[in-house]
Structures are given as C-alpha cells and as structure tokens.
Amino acid sequence: MGNYIFNGAIYLIAIVLLIxxxxxxxxxxxxxxxxAWNSLKNILPMLLGIILLVGLMxxxxxxxxxxxxIGNESGFYGVMLASVVGxxxxxxxxxxxxxxxxxxxxxxxxxxxxxFVQTLMMVGIVTLPMEIKYFNKKVAILRNIxxxxxxxxxxxxxxxxxxxxx
Numbered sequence: 001m002g003n004y005i006f007n008g009a010i011y012l013i014a015i016v017l018l019i020x021x022x023x024x025x026x027x028x029x030x031x032x033x034x035x036a037w038n039s040l041k042n043i044l045p046m047l048l049g050i051i052l053l054v055g056l057m058x059x060x061x062x063x064x065x066x067x068x069x070i071g072n073e074s075g076f077y078g079v080m081l082a083s084v085v086g087x088x089x090x091x092x093x094x095x096x097x098x099x100x101x102x103x104x105x106x107x108x109x110x111x112x113x114x115x116f117v118q119t120l121m122m123v124g125i126v127t128l129p130m131e132i133k134y135f136n137k138k139v140a141i142l143r144n145i146x147x148x149x150x151x152x153x154x155x156x157x158x159x160x161x162x163x164x165x166x
Contacts, residue, residue: 043094050095054102063107070116072109082112083152086119087144090126110162115155122147 022029061069070078091099100113123144124131131140 046092047095050091050099054099061106066103067107067109070103070108070112072111074109074112078109078112079115079152079155082108082116083119083123083148083155086116086151087123087148088125089120090124091120093121096120111155111159114158115152118151118154119148122151 018029021032067073070082074081096117100117103116104110104113125144128140128144131143135143
C-alpha cells in the first residue's frame with residue numbers, strides 16, 4: 001500500500017509542476033512535452049524488446065534454474081557468469097534496473113545481480129573498439145579490467161552489507 005501512495009504522490013507532484021510550467025510558458029512546456037514524446041518513441045522499441053526477452057526467459061526458466069545459475073547458491077561461479085554477461089551486454093541503465101528486479105524476483109541472488117548491473121554499467125566489451133579509438137588500447141583495456149575487478153568487489157560488498165542489514 002505504501003508504494004501506491006508514494007507513486008501517486010510522485011505523479012501528483014509531476015502533474016502539478018507540469019501545470020505550473022504550462023501556466024508560466026505554454027510554448028516551452030509544449031516543446032518539452034514534444035521532446036519527451038520523441039525520446040519515448042526512440043526508447044520504447046528497445047525497452048519493449050528487453051522486457052519481452054526477459055519475460056520470455058523468465059517464463060522458460062523456472063525459479064529453481066535461475067537460482068542454480070545466478071542464485072545465492074551459485075556462489076562465485078554465478079557471480080562470474082553474471083559479470084561476464086554484464087560485460088558483454090549493451091543495455092542502458094533505465095532498462096538494466098527493471099531487468100535486475102525481474103531476475104531477482106525470478107530467484108537470482110543479490111550479489112550476482114549486483115555484479116551483473118555493475119559490469120553492465122562499467123565494463124564495455126562491445127564498445128571496446130570505440131574506446132580504443134578515443135583513448136588508446138592500453139588505457140581502454142586497463143580501464144575495463146580494473147572496472148571488472150572493481151565490479152566484483154562492489155558486488156561482494158553489497159552482499160556483505162545485505163547480510164549485516166538483515
């Protein structure tokens with residue numbers, strides 16, 4: 001019930017601020033809404049594709065299998081698998097976090113999902129050629145290796161914090 005109230009309050013604040021913006025400058029508000037709509041149109045296919053892919057994966061894989069692959073019981077191997085997948089996957093943050101929630105609800109472990117999201121944001125195997133072009137090979141590779149190691153460390157730190165918290 002608390003989430004519904006919080007979400008409702010956020011929507012109410014957004015609507016009030018939109019009305020204030022509209023009263024202050026109709027032209028700027030219309031322009032902003034048009035930009036927002038165009039951004040949504042550009043993002044929507046990717047977002048729906050990822051949601052469909054994750055939904056399909058969750059319907060095919062049951063919670064037990066997800067738990068075995070990247071659940072708490074999967075241990076270090078699950079963290080490494082999630083880290084490697086995160087390193088080679090190119091997904092923006094606004095899609096990664098809902099995907100992480102779906103995987104957590106499907107039986108994935110917090111440490112494994114933390115490693116997945118962390119490497120997803122920090123390591124870029126797919127974007128490595130572009131990174132080499134703008135920096136240099138040594139810097140790009142070193143940055144990715146250090147980011148990979150740091151991501152695993154942060155994932156275990158999150159796991160430690162969650163154990164202490166609970």
